[in-house]
Amino acid sequence: DARVTQTPRDKVTEMGQEVTMRCQPILGHNTVFWYRQTMMQGLELLAYFRNRAPLDDSGMPKDRFSAEMPDATLATLKIQPSEPRDSAVYFCASGLLWTSGDPSANTGELFFGEGSRLTVL
Amino acid sequence: DAKTTQPPSMDCAEGRAANLPCNHSTISGNEYVYWYRQIHSQGPQYIIHGLKNNETNEMASLIITEDRKSSTLILPHATLRDTAVYYCIVRSYTGTASKLTFGTGTRLQVTL
Numbered sequence: 270d271a272r273v274t275q276t277p278r279d280k281v282t283e284m285g286q287e288v289t290m291r292c293q294p295i296l297g298h299n300t301v302f303w304y305r306q307t308m309m310q311g312l313e314l315l316a317y318f319r320n321r322a323p324l325d326d327s328g329m330p331k332d333r334f335s336a337e338m339p340d341a342t343l344a345t346l347k348i349q350p351s352e353p354r355d356s357a358v359y360f361c362a363s364g365l366l367w368t369s370g371d372p373s374a375n376t377g378e379l380f381f382g383e384g385s386r387l388t389v390l
Numbered sequence: 391d392a393k394t395t396q397p398p399s400m401d402c403a404e405g406r407a408a409n410l411p412c413n414h415s416t417i418s419g420n421e422y423v424y425w426y427r428q429i430h431s432q433g434p435q436y437i438i439h440g441l442k443n444n445e446t447n448e449m450a451s452l453i454i455t456e457d458r459k460s461s462t463l464i465l466p467h468a469t470l471r472d473t474a475v476y477y478c479i480v481r482s483y484t485g486t487a488s489k490l491t492f493g494t495g496t497r498l499q500v501t502l
Binding site: 273302304311312314317325358360362377378379380381382383384 | 477
């Protein structure tokens, strides 16, 4: 089964350290999303890419977070410097979204990875 | 994307149908209704989506009212493994891509 792969699954780090989370989307998918989930805020959209180009990163704290897609098989989310309030589960999702013409051409389903649990001490 | 309103929690006996309601009174004509669920600590999982017609797949049925202001997700024979948070989302296909914005969802507890 094709699936979205995220690494690391768990990360514990100290405040001020750089953290990089990686995501391998499903081959052939044209859109990648990064979400963050906490008990207080639920699932928040941080950023998303289409055909590797960033479309919207308005949900992401710009001063410390950055998201990139260096190639079609890798998306990264970097936090530098990390803070305790960044502790959360970070999910990556990919999908083959409608590109033009008939929106019923695909389901628009997003496939989520298992998440990266980040704890910043 | 239009805002949705769901009850925070529901209970259902195993083997019975679970009917999860969702209000989306401000939905616009080009917005689809999506349902996802999240089983504890896993990533969200797609269930079903629809525009205006009722839809059914191997997981569930989606009933959308004629005015499209509300919908109901039906799990016909709930099992303990269906215990999860269920998210109703409305999403447009405008532009070059569209966001999937999650609300707080409904926590469904299936009991023996």
